[in-house]
Amino acid sequence: MTSKSAAAAARATVYGYPRQGQGRELKKAIEGYWKGRVTADALRETAARLRRANWRQLAEAGIHEVPTGDFSYYDHVLDTTVMVGAIPARHRAAVQSNALDGYFAMARGTQEVAPLEMTKWFDTNYHYLVPELGPDTVFTTDAAKQVAELTEALTLGLAARPVLLGPVTYLLLAKPAPGVAAGFEPLTLLDRLLPVYAEVLAELRAAGAEWVQLDEPALVQDRTPAELNAAARAYRELGTRADRPRLLVASYFDRLGEALPVLAKAPVEGLALDFTRSAAANLEGLAAVGGLPGKRLVAGVVNGRNIWIDDLENSLSTLGTLLGLAERVDVAASCSLLHVPLDATAERDIDPQILRWLAFARQKVQEVVILAKGLSHGAGSIAADLAANRADLASRAASAITRDPAVRARAAAVTDADTRRSQPYHRRTAAQRAHLGLPLLPTTTIGSFPQTGELRTARADLRAGRIGAARYQERIEAEIREVIAFQEKTGLDVLVHGEPERNDMVQYFAEQLTGYLATRHGWVQSYGTRYVRPPILAGDISRPEPMTVRWTRYAQSLTARPVKGMLTGPVTMLAWSFVRDDQPLGETARQVALALRDEVNDLESAGTSVIQVDEPALRETLPLRTADHAAYLAWATESFRLATGGTRPDTQIHTHMCYAEFGDVLAAIGDLDADVISLEAARSHMRVADELATAGYPREVGPGVYDIHSPRVPGAGEIADLLRKGLAAIPAGRLWVNPDCGLKTRGWAEVRAALENLVAAARTVRREL
Numbered sequence: 054m055t056s057k058s059a060a061a062a063a064r065a066t067v068y069g070y071p072r073q074g075q076g077r078e079l080k081k082a083i084e085g086y087w088k089g090r091v092t093a094d095a096l097r098e099t100a101a102r103l104r105r106a107n108w109r110q111l112a113e114a115g116i117h118e119v120p121t122g123d124f125s126y127y128d129h130v131l132d133t134t135v136m137v138g139a140i141p142a143r144h145r146a147a148v149q150s151n152a153l154d155g156y157f158a159m160a161r162g163t164q165e166v167a168p169l170e171m172t173k174w175f176d177t178n179y180h181y182l183v184p185e186l187g188p189d190t191v192f193t194t195d196a197a198k199q200v201a202e203l204t205e206a207l208t209l210g211l212a213a214r215p216v217l218l219g220p221v222t223y224l225l226l227a228k229p230a231p232g233v234a235a236g237f238e239p240l241t242l243l244d245r246l247l248p249v250y251a252e253v254l255a256e257l258r259a260a261g262a263e264w265v266q267l268d269e270p271a272l273v274q275d276r277t278p279a280e281l282n283a284a285a286r287a288y289r290e291l292g293t294r295a296d297r298p299r300l301l302v303a304s305y306f307d308r309l310g311e312a313l314p315v316l317a318k319a320p321v322e323g324l325a326l327d328f329t330r331s332a333a334a335n336l337e338g339l340a341a342v343g344g345l346p347g348k349r350l351v352a353g354v355v356n357g358r359n360i361w362i363d364d365l366e367n368s369l370s371t372l373g374t375l376l377g378l379a380e381r382v383d384v385a386a387s388c389s390l391l392h393v394p395l396d397a398t399a400e401r402d403i404d405p406q407i408l409r410w411l412a413f414a415r416q417k418v419q420e421v422v423i424l425a426k427g428l429s430h431g432a433g434s435i436a437a438d439l440a441a442n443r444a445d446l447a448s449r450a451a452s453a454i455t456r457d458p459a460v461r462a463r464a465a466a467v468t469d470a471d472t473r474r475s476q477p478y479h480r481r482t483a484a485q486r487a488h489l490g491l492p493l494l495p496t497t498t499i500g501s502f503p504q505t506g507e508l509r510t511a512r513a514d515l516r517a518g519r520i521g522a523a524r525y526q527e528r529i530e531a532e533i534r535e536v537i538a539f540q541e542k543t544g545l546d547v548l549v550h551g552e553p554e555r556n557d558m559v560q561y562f563a564e565q566l567t568g569y570l571a572t573r574h575g576w577v578q579s580y581g582t583r584y585v586r587p588p589i590l591a592g593d594i595s596r597p598e599p600m601t602v603r604w605t606r607y608a609q610s611l612t613a614r615p616v617k618g619m620l621t622g623p624v625t626m627l628a629w630s631f632v633r634d635d636q637p638l639g640e641t642a643r644q645v646a647l648a649l650r651d652e653v654n655d656l657e658s659a660g661t662s663v664i665q666v667d668e669p670a671l672r673e674t675l676p677l678r679t680a681d682h683a684a685y686l687a688w689a690t691e692s693f694r695l696a697t698g699g700t701r702p703d704t705q706i707h708t709h710m711c712y713a714e715f716g717d718v719l720a721a722i723g724d725l726d727a728d729v730i731s732l733e734a735a736r737s738h739m740r741v742a743d744e745l746a747t748a749g750y751p752r753e754v755g756p757g758v759y760d761i762h763s764p765r766v767p768g769a770g771e772i773a774d775l776l777r778k779g780l781a782a783i784p785a786g787r788l789w790v791n792p793d794c795g796l797k798t799r800g801w802a803e804v805r806a807a808l809e810n811l812v813a814a815a816r817t818v819r820r821e822l
């Protein structure tokens with residue numbers, strides 16, 4: 054089939070690649086540098102070696118244009134801040150005296166200066182450093198990193214395309230610098246920023262760049278007409294410069310929507326669109342603007358956000374539809390491959406049959422290459438690949454792991470009644486009051502106590518077979534005894550067992566649920582040198598046996614006070630795992646919820662009267678477009694209610710979230726139908742208490758009074774003041790006293806003192822009631 058391919062053959066490309074290397078070399082080198090064990094030159098050499106290895110790997114696999122500039126010692130948004138000279142005043146001296154140390158100071162802070170704030174990169178689990186801008190910000194050009202990395206790749210004889218964060222997204226991700234009025238809008242700096250981008254583009258052109266990619270993922274979110282105008286202005290301005298390379302404006306993570314006509318009209322040579330999450334909307338959008346005549350369309354058809362093999366036939370058909378819509382169509386992953394682990398073939402412990410269903414970065418690159426070949430030369434040219442892919446997809450679809458009839462039957466039989474407690478809140482609260490007999494302003498904690506080195510060693514010893522299950526159980530029980538004794542002595546009202554047996558609040562459950570898969574090397578960057586290994590929701594989820602009951606029961610056997618059971622909610626389980634792509638998220642959440650429901654019910658039967666289901670990820674999983682929020686919140690809150698709906702009225706259900714900013718999900722919190730919610734509030738001086746009161750939230754609330762992110766021990770007087778503030782918004786009968794979040798990252802000395810002060814403060818304020 055030669056079809057329309059008198060046009061150029063489709064090229065295969067990607068926007069970015071995992072940074073750290075298969076042996077985590079980059080992480081080790083950077084952390085070694087911080088500790089003074091690795092010199093700056095050695096660090097630079099390791100970084101350069103990794104970049105070369107990645108590019109060679111990509112080129113050998115058949116990627117025509119390798120990305121450059123996506124590498125980072127910490128974060129690509131911070132790199133952009135350096136590129137445009139927007140160094141915060143407090144870091145300028147450090148950056149001037151030593152660029153590398155100054156860079157790390159901006160990322161991590163020093164004894165003297167605070168770092169930049171860190172926040173989530175769109176709806177991924179990657180965190181970027183938030184640019185701080187103000188009306189006085191002066192941008193200056195520093196293209197050195199971009200030019201050097203392009204030159205490195207060109208020197209290897211490769212076709213390379215620098216990837217930059219686009220100016221509009223950069224400004225939209227920024228916040229007002231400290232001391233600047235909160236109403237300041239960084240986007241008003243666009244006209245000042247564009248000349249800097251123009252200079253960077255000119256320098257890249259001079260260094261040999263034919264194409265440069267400008268990433269504008271912020272344009273897949275809801276944007277105001279003013280913001281869309283800014284985007285139009287930005288690309289008109291950059292596009293009409295003479296001394297520039299060809300420009301590819303890239304979008305990913307969702308549909309471009311109303312930004313698509315804006316970019317289609319802009320004087321740029323190419324657009325990259327995501328055809329995974331929102332293929333239909335982007336296809337319609339392209340048709341509506343009459344395609345991209347004369348332009349290059351880069352089609353992100355291979356999902357860069359999950360770890361599943363692509364449906365190659367399906368992608369090829371999408372690509373075929375696109376052929377007539379642009380001058381040329383190239384093939385890519387939907388976004389940078391930064392969000393997936395490096396290489397599935399490193400997973401020696403995964404059943405080889407299942408391994409065939411998995412595609413990490415390296416495998417996704419192969420898929421992109423195959424698809425580009427198929428698009429250029431017809432499906433016949435990739436017949437063997439298509440057949441193998443079809444067989445793998447069929448084996449996945451038919452597998453007993455993917456489809457467990459018992460799980461499916463149970464999920465299908467869920468009724469609305471299953472997601473409702475048997476009594477309305479006002480009856481339950483009376484029953485709980487009678488049952489629990491707690492004082493006003495009851496004190497509690499969020500679950501975990503300090504994870505000591507001994508605990509981590511015990512877990513490592515168990516895994517390595519150095520100690521047996523019985524010995525491990527003894528160690529955990531000894532820890533629980535200590536945690537309970539401390540809480541009793543300190544006078545807390547609702548106790549916890551301390552979560553000493555948990556490595557991580559998601560992984561702990563994933564390891565015990567059937568249908569979940571763990572990886573050994575599946576590291577993904579969370580921020581800087583912190584990498585996580587998200588478990589994989591691979592198949593239908595069930596709970597072969599209770600997961601937490603024995604520890605909670607043991608803790609309860611040691612005390613007459615109520616011990617709170619502690620679980621991770623369905624939304625958070627999904628948010629911090631790789632999810633299935635073969636069924637709606639709501640379906641997976643429902644399966645997880647049913648497994649948790651069994652655990653909740655078993656805890657209750659074992660005598661647990663207070664059960665907390667943590668949902669810290671409820672807000673972070675919100676879809677990027679508000680039009681999609683309602684559908685998400687419907688399944689998210691339903692899965693929470695399904696997990697907790699089977700309990701007696703006098704069992705008190707708590708939930709916990711780690712934010713102070715709730716705007717978008719405040720209403721949804723009510724739909725969880727929990728009895729008590731604890732939230733982060735210490736840093737924002739109980740603002741959330743006011744917000745909940747204003748929203749008319751009629752339930753019990755524990756706004757945190759101890760900022761656990763800081764080693765600082767709050768005084769009893771300070772905590773009492775926060776409580777009095779809380780009481781101004783929330784009546785005494787509904788206010789709880791607790792820290793902001795779990796205590797696992799803190800030391801025992803701080804925790805002891807802080808909780809003693811917390812109990813003292815509660816007692817003081819109770820006497821004032």
Ligand code: GLN
Binds near residue numbers: 500552667669709711
């Ligand atoms: N129960 C968990 C803990 O205390 C909650 C952690 C979280 O909200 N991130 O550690």
Ligand code: ZN
Binds near residue numbers: 709710795
């Ligand atoms: Zn928390």
